Every structure is written in C-alpha cells, then in structure tokens.
Amino acid sequence: MLTHIKIAAAKPAAKSYNLYDTLGLHLAVRPSGSKLWRVNYRYLGKHKTLHLGAWPGLGLADARxxxxxxxxKVSEGIDPALEKRRAKIAARYAAANSFEDVAKEWLGKCEREGLAQVTIEKIEWLLAKAYTKVH
Known part of the structure; x- marks a missing residue:
C-alpha cells in the first residue's frame, strides 16, 4: 500500500512509471514530475482506466x-469513465445555455434587424433586471 511518504519521495524518471496501491489504484509518475491518480477496472470484459486527478491536489485518502x-458504480453496471465524460459535457452544455447568453444572442439579432435604438435600450434595461446577480 502507498503512503504519503512514498508518494512525496517518488522522483521523475526518463520514462513514466506507476506506484501501486490496492484494488486497481495507482499513481502515475511522469517524466515532467507530475503525479496523477488512476484506477484500473474492468467493464463489460474490457480493461479501462479512470483518471481521478493530480497529486497533491487530490490526496491519498481522497483518491481511495x-x-x-x-x-x-461498476458493481451497479455503470461505467464511471463514461459517466464522468457525460457529466462534463452536460456541465459545458448547461453553462453555454444560460438565460443571459440566450438573451444576449437575441438582443444581437434585434440590433441586426434594425430595431430603433430606444427599443434596444428598453430591452437591455429589462434584461439587466432579469439576469441573476451574484453578490
């Protein structure tokens, strides 16, 4: 099993190498000096690797x-790598389709169509009231 001391003492080499913990968890030590947590698992008969994060940002206990x-998740029939990828795509999609982004796109369309300046200003004023303020 890995310990914090073994992890901290791991030095980069000419080639990448792994320090193994238990149950498929390992720390990949790269020639650049970065240390990355990975976990190996089998899903539907295929060997897969899930990337967990970088050490020291993700400590040993958190990696475990x-x-x-x-x-x-694997025991429930869910592929954790696929679920992680889907969550990332969903978060990107949700961030790109905020009310403010859609409203700004619509306002740009109104300007291109040649609405009067006073109308554009009223729309901007109204939309500014609708945007979520974070204080």
Whole structure:
C-alpha cells in the first residue's frame, strides 16, 4: 500500500512509471514530475482506466474514496469513465445555455434587424433586471 511518504519521495524518471496501491489504484509518475491518480477496472470484459486527478491536489485518502466510488458504480453496471465524460459535457452544455447568453444572442439579432435604438435600450434595461446577480 502507498503512503504519503512514498508518494512525496517518488522522483521523475526518463520514462513514466506507476506506484501501486490496492484494488486497481495507482499513481502515475511522469517524466515532467507530475503525479496523477488512476484506477484500473474492468467493464463489460474490457480493461479501462479512470483518471481521478493530480497529486497533491487530490490526496491519498481522497483518491481511495474515489476509487471505492468507481468500484461501486461498476458493481451497479455503470461505467464511471463514461459517466464522468457525460457529466462534463452536460456541465459545458448547461453553462453555454444560460438565460443571459440566450438573451444576449437575441438582443444581437434585434440590433441586426434594425430595431430603433430606444427599443434596444428598453430591452437591455429589462434584461439587466432579469439576469441573476451574484453578490
């Protein structure tokens, strides 16, 4: 099993190498010096690797917790790597379709269509009231 001392003492080499923990968890040490958590698992008969994060931002205990969560998902019939990819796409899509973005796009369309300046200003004023303010 890995310890914090073993992880901190791991030095980069000419080639990437892995430091193994338990149940498929390992730390990939890159020639650049970065240390990245990975977990190996099998899903539908295929060997897969899930990327968990970088050390020291993600510590040993957190990496083990994420490994356990991934193993739980596999036992439920869910591919954790595919689920992670889908969540990332959904977050990007949700961020790109905020009310403010859609309203600005519509306002640009109104300007291109040649609406009167006073009308554009009234629309801008009304939309400014509708945007979510974060304080």
């Amino acid at each position: 917790a994420k490994r356990d969560e991934a193993r739980r």
